[in-house]
Amino acid sequence: MAGPRTPRPRTSSRLRRATAVLGLSAAVVAGAPAAMAEPRTDVTPPVVTADQVMPHLGALQRIADRDGGNRAHATQGYRDSVAYVKAALDKAGFRTSLHRFTHNGATGYSLIADWPGGDPEHIVFAGAHLDSVETGPGINDNGSGSAALLATALEVSKSGLKPNSHLRFAWWGAEEPGMVGSSAYVRELPAAERDRIDVYLNVDMAGTKNNRPWLVVQDDPAAAEAFNAYFAARNLRTVKIGIGGSDHVSFGDAGIPVGGFATGLDDCTHQACDRVENVDPVTETTSTNAFISTVWRLAVRP
Ligand code: ZN
Numbered sequence: 649m650a651g652p653r654t655p656r657p658r659t660s661s662r663l664r665r666a667t668a669v670l671g672l673s674a675a676v677v678a679g680a681p682a683a684m685a686e687p688r689t690d691v692t693p694p695v696v697t698a699d700q701v702m703p704h705l706g707a708l709q710r711i712a713d714r715d716g717g718n719r720a721h722a723t724q725g726y727r728d729s730v731a732y733v734k735a736a737l738d739k740a741g742f743r744t745s746l747h748r749f750t751h752n753g754a755t756g757y758s759l760i761a762d763w764p765g766g767d768p769e770h771i772v773f774a775g776a777h778l779d780s781v782e783t784g785p786g787i788n789d790n791g792s793g794s795a796a797l798l799a800t801a802l803e804v805s806k807s808g809l810k811p812n813s814h815l816r817f818a819w820w821g822a823e824e825p826g827m828v829g830s831s832a833y834v835r836e837l838p839a840a841e842r843d844r845i846d847v848y849l850n851v852d853m854a855g856t857k858n859n860r861p862w863l864v865v866q867d868d869p870a871a872a873e874a875f876n877a878y879f880a881a882r883n884l885r886t887v888k889i890g891i892g893g894s895d896h897v898s899f900g901d902a903g904i905p906v907g908g909f910a911t912g913l914d915d916c917t918h919q920a921c922d923r924v925e926n927v928d929p930v931t932e933t934t935s936t937n938a939f940i941s942t943v944w945r946l947a948v949r950p
Contacts, residue, residue: 693937693944694803698929701936704795705787705855707732709924712785717920719780719791721822722754729778730759733798733819737761740805742817749822749832756821758829763804766814772947773816774800774849774939775830777823777895784920786824788927792911793851794819796936803940811947813846820895824918830898842902847871847946850896850908851939853917855932860912861885862935865896871907874942884934907942911935 708729712718715725730746737744742761749756759778776793780786801817809815822828834842847868862879866872866888879886886909891897896906911931916922 691807691809691944691948693941694807695937696799696803696933696940698933700802701795701799701933702924702927702929704732704798705791705924705927705932708791708794709785709787712780712787718782718784719778719786720782721751721756721779721825721828723782725785726779726821727757729794730757730819730821733778733794734759734761736798737801737817740802742801742805747818747829747833747836749829751822751825751828756829756832758821758833759819760833761801761817763801763809763811763815763817766811766947768814769844770813771816771845772811772813772847772849772943773818773845773899774851774943775818775820775895776851777821777829778819779821779824779829780922781824781918783918784916784922786918787922787924788855788914789853789917789922790823790851791924792854792927792932792935796851796854796932796939799936800940800943804943809944809948812949813947814844815943815947823895827895827898830895831901834898834902834904837902842904845899845904848896848899848904848906848908849939849942849946850894850906851910851935852894852908853910853912853914854935854939855927855929856911856914857926857928857931858914859885860931861887862909862938863887863889863912864909865889865891865907867891867900868905868907870946871905871942874945875907875909875938878938878941882934909935909938
């Protein structure tokens with residue numbers, strides 16, 4: 649399912665690190681405290697509770713309820729979903745932008761959020777699709793992944809994280825009609841900018857009920873190892889899967905290493921009953937903490 653991979657030259661990373669050190673010295677000279685400017689390598693990832701994740705799902709449910717029952721491409725429900733996530737990110741200090749594309753004669757939007765700082769030559773990129781199908785509110789698919797991603801971003805802000813890598817987040821539009829938003833974004837990235845993305849991490853359906861195994865994408869070795877180890881340490885079942893079926897395909901097809909997971913389809917997938925009651929709060933919270941842990945491991949480490 650994955651497209652051909654292109655080898656990614658890394659020979660200049662030592663030079664980039666040296667430049668980063670010089671940048672650090674300049675900051676010290678300018679009066680910034682060294683402890684603030686120095687990238688951290690020893691940070692323990694935060695752990696969230698359901699109270700920090702489930703309210704986002706409640707908000708997306710209310711948006712669908714007042715906007716005709718769904719949050720699909722080109723609907724008020726989707727636009728309000730973007731506005732909700734964007735407002736939270738803006739307040740938390742992210743640099744947000746909308747990536748526009750056209751699908752079915754209507755303008756679509758993906759929301760991109762950059763956390764200021766980190767090495768711009770090494771990007772850790774995390775994403776989830778924010779749109780639903782037209783037949784339901786899409787709370788497990790994929791309000792759950794969107795909420796896990798938002799909770800992760802807000803923890804980055806809350807902890808004042810100074811990762812070695814640059815951190816970028818994206819909430820994709822029009823993925824349900826066939827990965828339209830993510831493929832438009834990747835297609836328009838200049839080749840040099842694609843090469844800067846070390847890894848893309850995806851989360852699609854994070855709160856499926858009834859103790860389903862976590863389906864963990866095995867592509868980027870460090871990402872796969874981080875997720876596998878997180879779940880194994882908690883005696884949680886996993887199934888190893890390849891690239892396919894979700895937003896990370898757009899990145900994998902472009903030769904960018906990918907990772908991430910899903911908790912699998914449920915009885916309400918793409919139906920009106922995919923409401924907030926269709927999400928298991930314990931699974932949703934575990935998924936969020938797995939995502940936070942992996943983002944920390946990949947972005948904080950040199
Ligand atoms: Zn989905």
